Amino acid sequence: MADQATLDLIQAYITENSVVLYMKGTAEMPQCGFSSIVVQLLTELEVPFKIVNVLNDPNIRNGIKKFSNWPTIPQLYIMGEFVGGCDIVKEMYQNGELQALLKSKQILAA
Amino acid sequence: MAITASEIKKFIQAAIPDATLTIEDLAGDGDHYAVHVISPAFASKSRIQQHQMVYEALGGRVGEQLHALSIKTSVPPVTPSLTIVESES
Numbered sequence: 430m431a432d433q434a435t436l437d438l439i440q441a442y443i444t445e446n447s448v449v450l451y452m453k454g455t456a457e458m459p460q461c462g463f464s465s466i467v468v469q470l471l472t473e474l475e476v477p478f479k480i481v482n483v484l485n486d487p488n489i490r491n492g493i494k495k496f497s498n499w500p501t502i503p504q505l506y507i508m509g510e511f512v513g514g515c516d517i518v519k520e521m522y523q524n525g526e527l528q529a530l531l532k533s534k535q536i537l538a539a
Numbered sequence: 540m541a542i543t544a545s546e547i548k549k550f551i552q553a554a555i556p557d558a559t560l561t562i563e564d565l566a567g568d569g570d571h572y573a574v575h576v577i578s579p580a581f582a583s584k585s586r587i588q589q590h591q592m593v594y595e596a597l598g599g600r601v602g603e604q605l606h607a608l609s610i611k612t613s614v615p616p617v618t619p620s621l622t623i624v625e626s627e628s
Contacts, residue, residue: 499590501608
């Protein structure tokens with residue numbers, strides 16, 4: 430089970446960074462197809478983002494699932510808000526919702 | 540630890556009884572599925588909440604017993620007869 434210190438750390442990280450992707454592997458070398466897809470989409474949109482490689486820390490890997498009440502990874506946070514996993518991010522990208530969200534948060538130029 | 544498509548279907552339909560769903564075994568290994576769940580229960584819920592309902596229906600199996608489940612959720616279209624507003628000319 431995730432301890433409070435881990436949950437606090439997750440909260441601090443998503444508060445301090447506009448776009449955070451919890452993923453398996455790194456942006457350069459994703460270790461899972463779902464993580465890879467989200468990296469590709471963010472890269473294509475030229476969104477600056479921070480990643481957390483959950484494979485480096487079992488506390489974070491389990492903690493993020495509890496934090497978001499979401500059982501799978503990747504998980505995308507924008508301005509401290511949980512956006513979704515791969516399926517949701519992909520669907521939002523395809524219908525333009527993701528771009529609109531990033532513009533409304535002034536992460537992308539309108 | 541594989542799970543069959545019909546088991547997944549059973550779990551989802553038990554939790555969301557009015558759901559219509561299609562399921563596809565992506566890799567044929569009982570571990571990678573894509574499911575499309577359509578239910579009026581999703582109305583007025585955010586997309587995240589809709590997916591959480593599906594995860595909850597599967598009772599913690601996703602991410603553990605079931606490695607990969609791609610989820611798509613939709614609200615069924617409203618029957619046209621309910622939305623037609625008659626206008627008098």
